[in-house]
Amino acid sequence: MVFPELRSTENYAMKNPAITSDLSQLSLCFFIKLVQDQGDQIVVSYASEDSNDLTVEIYPTRTDFYVDFKLFRFTSINLYDDTWQHLCLTWENNQGVMKLYKDGQFTEQVTNHATKNYTLKAGGFLVLGQEQDSIGGGFDHNQTFHGRLASVNMWDKVLSESDIAAQYINCSVPHGSVINWSLFKNLTRGNVAVEEP
Numbered sequence: 027m028v029f030p031e032l033r034s035t036e037n038y039a040m041k042n043p044a045i046t047s048d049l050s051q052l053s054l055c056f057f058i059k060l061v062q063d064q065g066d067q068i069v070v071s072y073a074s075e076d077s078n079d080l081t082v083e084i085y086p087t088r089t090d091f092y093v094d095f096k097l098f099r100f101t102s103i104n105l106y107d108d109t110w111q112h113l114c115l116t117w118e119n120n121q122g123v124m125k126l127y128k129d130g131q132f133t134e135q136v137t138n139h140a141t142k143n144y145t146l147k148a149g150g151f152l153v154l155g156q157e158q159d160s161i162g163g164g165f166d167h168n169q170t171f172h173g174r175l176a177s178v179n180m181w182d183k184v185l186s187e188s189d190i191a192a193q194y195i196n197c198s199v200p201h202g203s204v205i206n207w208s209l210f211k212n213l214t215r216g217n218v219a220v221e222e223p
């Protein structure tokens with residue numbers, strides 16, 4: 027899926043409702059290819075009536091994930107190298123721990139105790155390529171994604187490192203139990219292009 031260089035709030039993919047039951051843990055995985063760019067880019071945002079439940083925001087020198095507006099900041103990876111890279115994040119609400127895996131390998135973990143016992147609410151909007159200031163809208167030109175995405179999938183559990191490594195090594199990704207990439211091909215808007223592999 028190709029998000030064009032010319033930033034526009036018209037370019038995105040959206041699924042609603044995206045999650046059918048509340049989540050106390052999750053894994054979100056995708057392949058991403060980025061060229062050098064200024065500022066921040068939103069890869070994924072999930073918003074329900076209660077909150078901006080999940081946001082993935084990439085900056086040139088860091089990658090920020092939010093659960094319920096609570097920040098998990100990762101500084102160990104640089105994604106702006108114009109190659110395909112595989113990212114997985116896992117989060118659970120027992121300890122509020124998020125783990126990041128890059129190219130199938132565990133990379134870094136961050137704990138935010140403020141997310142303990144939080145659950146992502148079902149029935150919200152999941153958007154690829156834009157950040158939602160309101161549910162399903164309120165997009166900001168400056169937070170638009172520019173790059174390529176593939177195999178965006180989400181599960182309602184914390185995947186093991188070996189599960190994640192297999193996704194990367196095999197390049198064949200099982201369908202996510204919560205978000206299934208194959209459905210997104212028909213949910214693009216604007217000038218987002220779908221390329222068959």
Ligand SMILES: [Ca+2]
Nearest residue numbers: 157158159166
């Ligand atoms: Ca915003």
